Amino acid sequence: MAELLDLQAWTCPVPLRDSPTIVMGHGGGGQMSAELVDHLFIPAFGGPAPGGLADSAVVTLGGSRLAFSTDSFVVRPLFFPGGSIGHLAVNGTVNDIAMSGATPAYLSCGFILEEGTELAVVGQIAQDMAEAARIAGVSIVTGDTKVVDSGHGDQVYVNTAGFGLVPDGVDIRPNRAQPGDVVIVSGAIGVHGIAIMSVREGLSFGSDLVSDCAALHPLVAAMLSVTKDLHVLRDPTRGGLATSLNEIAVAAGVGVNLVEKSIPIPPDVANACSLLGLDPMYVANEGKLVAFVPRELADEVLEAMRAHPLGAESAIIGECSEEHPGMVVAKTGFGGTRVVDTPLGEQLPRIC
Amino acid sequence: MCLAVPGKVIEIWDTETTRMAKVDFGGITKEVCVAFVPDIQVGEYTIVHVGFALQRLDEKSALETLAIFASLGELEMEFGDPWDRAAVEAGVAGKAQEAS
């Protein structure tokens, strides 16, 4: 068992000195989450993966390339318009695997259940997982269950891990983005996060917005049938589109230029965000992907995406450039310029 | 301090302490306290800040403002550049365009 890390030995010029304890921001998917990984976990586990941190890791075993991923689900509420923690648990890991271009095959699942949780709740979640797995064509082949005392753990926490085979000739990872690449999003953003918020205590809306939770590997397969040379795929979950694009820009050392008008946002999402003072670019998605595609293939890939039900509203939203490496910049509706930065922690509703 | 959003009042009712309304923000509806605009009617628009309607939105005024914006630059569009006009009147239009 590793000894406690020696904080003095951290080389980062701005260590987590302002926060000796874990705060909610560490789970937000933004800068604080990244720092926790970069400065606490990676040094402990022996250095970054080759290719940079992606949704899944591509490893070689016995001559086969596997994409391997894990994800934990702590969403509140457990059941929301369009799905539940069960659907998320399966599709979340399935999508992470798909973002390496692999076809997801097998999943594990681990449950941490709080004493006192109703069996019917756990049963429904299991049903939802089975349903999602069936639709995604994956098998849940192993699992584990632990129970914690009442008051510890929020009814149900789920972890899933999984892997799938990466086809030959496919090499999709964040640092493959290059100047000239076209950025395509597979549909309208912000849907899942707003659907969740519509139920969460204190922020309820009366709208028909449902989560976009879905398994994306069939869409990826359609894209790969046009070309194996997709450079980057990412499903923008926590932290939203802005976070994913920033991570890719930094990993690849490229600048990303967006055209705001071309980013599809459903009116309900836009209006809910206006009301709360949120920016849709930072709101979570669970059934969308963003792709960095070589320029000369962009139109064909886009067409294939639009022909698929999961990508019917796909749109080109920008491109990579050599300028401002590591930064994402957007042209606003008026031709103004706006820097789209990574959020620090969670995005919160504001009054100003 | 000032994030207030316009919405349309679609229902109004009184509670034991105050007056509430259901306000439609382009498809998202929310319950809002309308105690500060007690005479607002269904169908009218109001601006809402942290769950309270603060002011009625005046449609006539909004349209007037938009008309002002639209009329900017119109005079020039109608009459064009005065030098070009003079050139046309003098019958040397082609040369004026080449020169500019």
Next chain:
Amino acid sequence: MKYLEEFSDPELAKRLLDDIHATVTQRWAIMEVCGGQTHSIIRHGIDQLIPETVEMIHGPGCPVCVTPLELIDKALEIASRPDVIFCSFGDMLRVPGSGRDLFRIKSEGGDVRVVYSPLDALKIAQDNPDSQVVFFGIGFETTAPPNAMTVFQAKQLGIKNFSMLVSHVLVPPAIEAIMQAPNCRVQAFLAAGHVCSVMGTSEYPPLVEQFNVPIVVTGFEPLDILEGIRRTVHQLESGQAFLDNAYERAVPAQGNPVARALLEDVFETTDRGWRGIGVIPNSGWSLAPKYREFDAAYRFSVTDIATEESSICRSGEVLQGFIKPHQCSAFGKECTPRNPLGATMVSSEGACAAYYLYRRLEAAAPLVPTADGRREVASIG
């Protein structure tokens, strides 16, 4: 959404911008008071679109930035108590007190909750009768009626476990203090539209008179901001100074009399310290004596708070427009959005946070002028 889309029309924006560009012949410094306006300017890149000679100074119109340090520390103390559910608008959660913020308190076990409306906090109080529920009632005049109504309802309903920690700040005294400061560079103001929706416009002509500055009541959508700037530069260029209302659709001259009546009942005027600026007389509201039982400052006697502002933070000078963020020696070094020393780096419309993003951009990809007078990154087509 009606009343939003029309006021974001790019074609009309172009006309407003063309008029501004055609009108401006010299350098002008205009302060927009309201944080929401600052947010809109940065969000839409308006500061890149107006002539370079028109400088927007981002004023202290952000309650996040100006809530006094002592009050933040008081809030943190109250929020740390085990029997307290502390409710706040999202804006306040990352504001640094003397070394901590509400997020830290939450991580240490405090029950800190973000609410959209003060009425949500009142409901939490009703649902949790065994806890003390405290709402952080900050804001300018816009937020004061909602906060007042919440206290009023608490009293009507007899909700004994609810109290509010109040720190309202007022715009007209702030304008006065800014104009009276030596080295003041501000030549005109965009007044805060929604503040005026509540208070009306009558407080501003005396300021126009006293300081001979144009004041234009301005809204928040991109076209509203551009129109406010447009009307302002017309006044400046022609040497005039008067109060102009460019947001009439939401601002009647008398404001909202119903709201103002309640404000008279629930609040009393007080001297208020503005973080980074200092005490401005009669610039704040606190709960009137008849509502004292709902005043968290009295309910929780918080003693011996040692407040400690960062010694190198210069946010006060930034808030008043004396220095630009990058002229502060801590900017981008000890003080970043990740590790803010002062509120102007925390707030999404704080001048320092906004600058931080743009300096990074300009260092990496200088903005170039375009044919129609804008400035943009060279490669955005």
